[in-house]
Amino acid sequence: MSILVDASTRVLVQGITGHQGTNHTRGMKAFGSKVVGGVTPGKGGTEVEGVPVFDSVREAVDATHPTATCIFVPAPYTRDAFYEAVDAGIKLAVIITEHVPFHDMLKMLYYGRLHGARIIGPNCPGLATPGGAKVGIIPNVVFREGRVGVVSRSGTLTYEMVAGLTEAGFGQSTCVGLGGDPVNGTTFVDTLELFHDDPRTDMVVMVGEIGGVAEEEAAEYIGKSFGKPVVGYIAGRSAPPGKRMGHAGAIIDRGRGTAESKVNALQKAGVKVAKFPYEVPGLVRDSLKEIGKA
Template sequence: MSILINKTTRLIVQGITGRDGRFHTQKMKAYGTNIVGGTSPGKGGTSVEGIPIFNTMYEAVEQTKANTSIIFVPARFAADAMMEAADAGIQLIICISEGVPTLDVVKAYHYINSKGAMLIGPNCPGLMSPEESLTGILPGQIFKKGNIGVISRSGTLTYEIVYHLTNKGLGQSTAIGMGGDPVVGLYFCELLKMFQGDPETEAIVLIGEIGGNAEEQAAEYIKKHVSKPVVGFIAGQAAPVGKQMGHAGAIISSGSGTAQEKISALEAAGVKVAKEPSEIPEMLIERLCNK
């Protein structure tokens, strides 16, 4: 089983005629994702890869009954695209666009919540449910269907750790790249709840990084609500205070948000934390054998 996306997902690509939108539409379609339409203002009535294009999300949802959208538009238009999707009735919005101003995201996030929809991203690689649906920019060939849930703040680390899992025969139920900006949509606690409730996810990999307190909040949630084995990894263990490392949200300030604080919190909640990504498969196997 998977969470959030599966074979029944009906996907609209917002920005389908742009360079990135067109390229990743081809990749997602080749994987088998059910793409039912795309949007590009002024290009309604045309098509890309045999996929119909609409001028607005209202038209797209009305004619295709889409329930999910993925956004490949320039940063300055991303908030409007997110809100338009929610207003049209889309239930899951995945924003790939990077460089979206934080205040724009805050505005869009609250609007999306008011509509009862969910947001992944922005500045994220999207989601993958192997053999079900690829909605994002993740490399489909490294994934394998299985029972390990993956939640990550880092796209690149998601790929590396999934590669190690697959090579050890550990398939994935769903892998989610949440994004590394200071404000994003669904985060560790919400996704942990979903994986805990998924009967076919047997264990969870949590990939965090320096900055903020999301991992500490996740540790508290795990301690109280998660009975499944959780293995973690925290990036940025050698990062100096005050230095941004990669993502906009990955910055230690005044001694808070350090890797060691996050590792200590997770270990106190019973999470095994790897020192290197390559250690995760063996740690998972040990935890699963000792359940």
């Protein structure tokens, strides 16, 4: 009925007593997520937004049995926070923190794999299944339950896209923000594979941007074996080479990672690529009509 998170998801918040941790714990609870516990070393025994706080992930896991963790701890401590979660048996970590060194991310990625733990992020807005659960910081107001999957490397641009879909009457199955860093724990291809197997997702909107080759790899997968319609948008058509456009991962490096290359690859794979962000709902309508679902 969705991917990665649903009504049964039990959320732990690492860094819950910080400004972001506290605010977004409130946001997640308002969305309907089961936030079962929080961790801040030294703050065990207190409460935030009615959620019990523990000194360690192990204690939180023993007492509250979370299935996912949302990590807000500052970049210098993110890696260890993730290791702690994995060692305590958690299999899904959503890392909101920005400016995590990619060296740390590489180690986290492979350590997680050894233990069957998936990372969403870092430097991401998290993910949400309307009517189910949200793990992250995407504003609650943009969503509506439905059958369009959304996957994106961006934050606010995704909120705009989802709000646009909602306004046009197209609800979402699950919306996943992969993050703006050069190394993402979960990629477009990983997410598309999950959407492929999800009977409640009719089609997918994917929002990419310049830098790297993740969109080209997604295009190859879509062309070969996805089988559901995809509408795409690529940010950064006007970005010059060699400039890092806000996201650490958004850079055209030695001629690689241009918007043109991504748009061409996606179009070749049969993806309808919007030139303007506000064209996306119209293209979604066309795609759903073609498969008889609109």
